[in-house]
Amino acid sequence: MKAERVRLVVVLAVFVLAVVALLWPSPDQNYKGLAKLFQRVRLGLDIRGGARLEYRVDVEPGVENPSQVVDDVWTVLRNRLDSAGYTEATLRKSFRENHSFIVVEIPAATDTTSAEKLLGSIGVMYFGQVLDESAIDPSTDPRLMDLARIKRAQWLPSRDGKVWYLVRQEIMLVKDLKLVSPRIVTASPVPETRVGRFGYKVTFELSSKDAEVFKRITQQLVVPESAVGTAPSREKRLAIVLDDVVQFAGYVISVIPDGKAEITGNFSLEEAQQLAAILRSGALPARLEKVSAGWVAPLLGSDIVRTSLMAGVIGLILVMIYMVIFYGVQGVVADIALVYNTILLFGVLAATRSILTLPGIAGILFTIGTTVDGNIIIAERIKEELKAGKSVKAAIMAGFDRSFFTLFDANLTTIIAGLVLYYFGTGTVKGFATTLIIGVIGSFFVNMVLSRLLTDAFHSLIRIPKAAERGVES
Amino acid sequence: MKKINVVNKRYLWLGVAAFFVALSLVFIFTRGFNFGVEFIGGSEILVRTEGNMIEQDLRQALIEISNDFAGARVTRVRSAGDPAGVVKFSVTVPKTFGVDEKQKIVNELEKKLTVKGFKAEVVSFNETGGTAAEEIRRLTWRAILITLVAILAYITLRFNFVFGVGAIAALVHDVLVTLGFFSMFRYEINVPAVAALLTLIGYSLNNTIVVYDRVRENMKKFKGKDIPTLIDESINQVLTRTLNTSLTTFIVVFVLLLFAGNTIKPFAFGLSVGVIVGTYSSLFVAVPLVLRWIKYR
Numbered sequence: 001m002k003a004e005r006v007r008l009v010v011v012l013a014v015f016v017l018a019v020v021a022l023l024w025p026s027p028d029q030n031y032k033g034l035a036k037l038f039q040r041v042r043l044g045l046d047i048r049g050g051a052r053l054e055y056r057v058d059v060e061p062g063v064e065n066p067s068q069v070v071d072d073v074w075t076v077l078r079n080r081l082d083s084a085g086y087t088e089a090t091l092r093k094s095f096r097e098n099h100s101f102i103v104v105e106i107p108a109a110t111d112t113t114s115a116e117k118l119l120g121s122i123g124v125m126y127f128g129q130v131l132d133e134s135a136i137d138p139s140t141d142p143r144l145m146d147l148a149r150i151k152r153a154q155w156l157p158s159r160d161g162k163v164w165y166l167v168r169q170e171i172m173l174v175k176d177l178k179l180v181s182p183r184i185v186t187a188s189p190v191p192e193t194r195v196g197r198f199g200y201k202v203t204f205e206l207s208s209k210d211a212e213v214f215k216r217i218t219q220q221l222v223v224p225e226s227a228v229g230t231a232p233s234r235e236k237r238l239a240i241v242l243d244d245v246v247q248f249a250g251y252v253i254s255v256i257p258d259g260k261a262e263i264t265g266n267f268s269l270e271e272a273q274q275l276a277a278i279l280r281s282g283a284l285p286a287r288l289e290k291v292s293a294g295w296v297a298p299l300l301g302s303d304i305v306r307t308s309l310m311a312g313v314i315g316l317i318l319v320m321i322y323m324v325i326f327y328g329v330q331g332v333v334a335d336i337a338l339v340y341n342t343i344l345l346f347g348v349l350a351a352t353r354s355i356l357t358l359p360g361i362a363g364i365l366f367t368i369g370t371t372v373d374g375n376i377i378i379a380e381r382i383k384e385e386l387k388a389g390k391s392v393k394a395a396i397m398a399g400f401d402r403s404f405f406t407l408f409d410a411n412l413t414t415i416i417a418g419l420v421l422y423y424f425g426t427g428t429v430k431g432f433a434t435t436l437i438i439g440v441i442g443s444f445f446v447n448m449v450l451s452r453l454l455t456d457a458f459h460s461l462i463r464i465p466k467a468a469e470r471g472v473e474s
Numbered sequence: 475m476k477k478i479n480v481v482n483k484r485y486l487w488l489g490v491a492a493f494f495v496a497l498s499l500v501f502i503f504t505r506g507f508n509f510g511v512e513f514i515g516g517s518e519i520l521v522r523t524e525g526n527m528i529e530q531d532l533r534q535a536l537i538e539i540s541n542d543f544a545g546a547r548v549t550r551v552r553s554a555g556d557p558a559g560v561v562k563f564s565v566t567v568p569k570t571f572g573v574d575e576k577q578k579i580v581n582e583l584e585k586k587l588t589v590k591g592f593k594a595e596v597v598s599f600n601e602t603g604g605t606a607a608e609e610i611r612r613l614t615w616r617a618i619l620i621t622l623v624a625i626l627a628y629i630t631l632r633f634n635f636v637f638g639v640g641a642i643a644a645l646v647h648d649v650l651v652t653l654g655f656f657s658m659f660r661y662e663i664n665v666p667a668v669a670a671l672l673t674l675i676g677y678s679l680n681n682t683i684v685v686y687d688r689v690r691e692n693m694k695k696f697k698g699k700d701i702p703t704l705i706d707e708s709i710n711q712v713l714t715r716t717l718n719t720s721l722t723t724f725i726v727v728f729v730l731l732l733f734a735g736n737t738i739k740p741f742a743f744g745l746s747v748g749v750i751v752g753t754y755s756s757l758f759v760a761v762p763l764v765l766r767w768i769k770y771r
Contacts (some may be wrong), residue, residue: 058607060493113577203542292601292602307733308734315729318726319722323722349609358738359738362742366727372723373680377719380718402691409632413629414676416625417625417675420624423617424616
């Protein structure tokens with residue numbers, strides 16, 4: 001009697017906890033109706049739609065503290081994403097097979113292109129001097145290539161790839177007058193206020209160390225505003241180069257002594273934000289290799305959820321009917337256990353903020369199998385004990401006791417498979433492993449505690465089989 | 475329920491299993507697998523259309539955009555529960571594209587299909603690099619092997635080594651036959667399909683352990699009894715349970731197979747086949763195969 005009361009308290013407490021976890025207020029409540037129950041469960045990108053990018057961080061061999069480099073890359077990427085407006089994006093570090101990976105997930109993004117462009121700018125950043133420009137691809141013209149050699153400079157494309165600039169790192173051939181990988185403290189888009197200009201400009205500030213070099217550079221390159229566009233001034237433009245691409249090329253119209261500068265160009269807000277982001281994030285301290293990229297439209301996600309949910313509900317109902325027909329009262333017990341375990345599973349997902357992915361839904365459906373299996377094993381065992389001539393109460397007790405280790409071994413092996421899957425799996429498969437492990441542990445709990453409680457409560461309804469065979473002895 | 479004779483007819487049962495393994499191997503080696511982009515590296519584009527577009531229309535539009543699509547695989551994916559009139563097409567090519575190329579492909583494809591009078595939308599574009607695909611392949615094999623070894627160790631610990639060998643043999647049977655079915659029906663092997671294989675390992679083992687557990691219990695209870703008879707009894711005792719469990723699990727995964735969309739169809743297929751072969755192997759392979767070496771301790 002005492003054990004029964006303990007079980008009742010535990011079952012109710014766990015249930016209340018699961019429901020509380022599900023219904024706890026969350027900032028993003030946008031579901032209606034029945035779906036409100038599940039609003040705390042975080043959905044994977046494959047369900048809600050969004051873009052996912054995975055990069056491998058190639059740290060140069062011999063680097064003293066590789067994990068610091070990965071952290072720096074992470075910070076740089078985070079800054080780039082935030083300043084380009086992807087504040088909802090999540091960035092995760094992961095590690096396998098001696099390689100570090102960074103996974104970027106951007107919910108609701110409809111393609112990866114702009115994010116890829118932003119994150120993919122990986123090379124060194126420097127301020128250089130523009131000597132010339134060309135509208136045709138210089139590699140097709142030997143004269144232009146010769147020019148580059150003579151001037152000790154390099155042809156680099158602009159961001160849109162339509163113009164090529166002849167850029168030299170060393171300003172006016174002054175030895176060591178160059179600014180490579182500058183530390184930029186702040187950079188932000190600001191609305192234009194001057195008459196005759198519109199849109200946005202970008203202001204930035206260099207660290208005090210680099211400000212000194214920048215001052216000397218601007219002294220060399222400065223052209224009076226009236227001379228802008230004339231032939232001599234065209235050789236004195238300043239270029240911001242990142243990843244061997246000219247991000248911006250423009251005139252210096254006054255010497256900048258304090259490292260506080262602005263770039264004007266009638267930018268749109270988006271352009272200004274991107275340029276600011278590039279300035280602020282600077283160059284990445286390691287090479288990034290894109291491993292995979294993809295995006296799923298929210299439309300597709302909702303189709304999938306609808307079909308999977310329908311499959312789940314239909315499967316569940318069929319199983320429930322089957323159980324009641326085949327096992328009577330114990331089938332009802334199994335059905336209650338099934339619903340209970342499903343709520344429990346969602347509760348754990350909500351409480352741990354685990355992400356529910358598509359394979360995760362499959363994992364939930366599979367959990368239905370394990371939960372039912374446990375109840376079937378117990379029910380069959382009780383039937384056997386009854387056939388052997390035991391009283392209902394004794395049969396129930398023996399049935400549960402003897403099933404314990406069967407279920408323990410059977411479930412533990414499933415968990416072993418789940419753990420391997422979790423450890424080696426990537427992305428969505430991890431989601432499957434998560435629901436599988438939670439579900440199997442849950443089903444063991446439900447089988448041993450809730451089913452026992454209910455079976456005890458309904459024991460008077462259990463029918464005793466007519467033929468009392470005697471198992472192996474017969 | 476009528477008793478089935480497992481031990482005396484074990485060569486028949488094992489023969490059936492051997493036949494399916496051989497058949498699967500023939501398919502695997504002659505037909506190979508239909509690997510998803512995660513495993514070969516490349517791109518998969520999913521196009522959702524409303525109306526009566528057919529594969530030809532899409533293929534033509536793709537080739538007009540780039541010759542890379544000449545050898546593309548275009549398959550129709552229609553799942554129950556989709557809004558009426560909605561058809562999805564999956565396009566796979568073993569090639570990845572640059573950032574701008576991707577944008578161009580999406581824009582041009584949607585434009586071209588609109589011009590042809592179809593309401594079409596690219597709903598997903600996934601790519602996996604070649605080295606990443608290699609890594610996924612390597613990790614997958616490793617995951618399967620580690621699972622098998624971990625399980626062998628666990629069974630040796632909880633039961634004994636002979637049972638462990640029997641269980642692994644049954645699992646290898648399950649994995650091979652399921653893979654054979656994947657090859658036979660040209661179902662795509664993607665990451666969820668591998669998840670299905672690993673789940674199947676867990677599931678089939680679950681069944682096998684229930685059988686072993688009963689054998690172990692009866693061996694303690696009826697020490698000295700003729701082992702073949704004891705095993706026959708044990709298998710028959712758990713038969714109803716095993717069939718009922720398998721049937722209910724099969725109902726769930728089969729309904730999923732009927733309804734599920736493109737991504738999890740291979741998963742549902744793997745488990746639907748897996749539940750059947752897993753049940754078979756647990757009853758007719760796992761114990762009969764190692765019968766000769768089972769001894770009282």
